[in-house]
Amino acid sequence: MLGIIGGSGLTQLANLDVSHREVVRTPYGEPSGPLTFGRINGHDVVFIARHGYGHTIPPHLVNYRANIHALETSGVTQIVSVASVGGIRGDLGPGALVVPHQIIDYTWGREMTFQSGGDGPVIHVDFTDPYDAEVRQLLLDVSRRIGEPVIDGAVYATTQGPRLETAAEINRMEDDGADIVGMTGMPEAGLARELELPYAALCVVANWAAGRADSRHGIKFESLEAVLQEAMVRVRRIIEGICEK
Incomplete structure (x- = not known):
């Protein structure tokens, strides 16, 4: 069963034939909201809005552990995470869709692991390639098949x-090798790996990162909504394509 985590711009799946919603309790507290169960093209899908269905939960307060645990206990076998990001690399401007292959984690203070200590031996999880190769390839293959540039x-x-970055911070990230910047990629991917849930991300570039192109002197928030609305139509087409396989 396919799990979809929706980010900014994707608080619901309009193409999901909803069967029911379920409040799931976890040992790690409350998820961001009820899980929405349904079907797309006859394929079982579970959806959760990462920031809540009213987009009220800031990225540093998302209960990532509860979200991932709830999806896993509900029978999800693979996860596609949808997230909006800022573009750093020159070919990643507003409206671009990208399937990332690596992560650099600059977060702090978040609950990063299901391991709480004292309940068994420490388990080290390999995170060399943070995204599942098969789910990544599925996203890329489907996008090519339906003619969506990704x-x-x-x-x-x-x-x-929740604040955006300074231009100097973006310069530092570029020097570190970063191509896009967002606020929700971790610990979500790491937690999915701990539960051996195949996980990959489909990112929408909503704006140029600070100090780049038309964001050189500030982020133009008034243009973000239109970019996200257009891009999420394409994201939904890709999700529909996954469910045709």
Whole structure:
């Protein structure tokens, strides 16, 4: 069963034939909201809005552990995470869709692991390649098949939020090798890996990162909504395409 985590711009799946919603309790507290169960093209899908269905939960306060645990206990076998990001690399401007292949984690103070200590031996999880290769390839193959341009590969810098970054911080991230910047890539990907849930991300570039192109002197928030609305139509087409396989 496919799990979809919706980010900014995707608080619901309009193409989901909803069967029911379920409040799921977890040992790690409350998820961001009820899980929405339904079907797309006859394929079982579970959806959760990362920031809540009213987009009220800031990135540093998302209960990532509860969200991932709730999806896993509900029978999800693979996860596609949808997230909006800022573009750093020159070919990643507003409206671009990208499937990242690597992560740099700049967050702090978040609950990063299901391991609480004292309940068994420490388990080290390999995170060399943070995204599942098969789910990444599925996103890329489906996008090509339906004719949606999607960029293969980017390094996702995950920042703490909720404030956006300074131009100097973006310069530093670029020097570190980052191509896009967002606030929700971690610990979500790491938690999915701990539960052995195949996980990959489909990112929408909503704006140029601070200090880049038309964001050189500030982020133009008034243009973000239109970019996200258009891009999320394409994201929904890709999700529909996944469910045709």
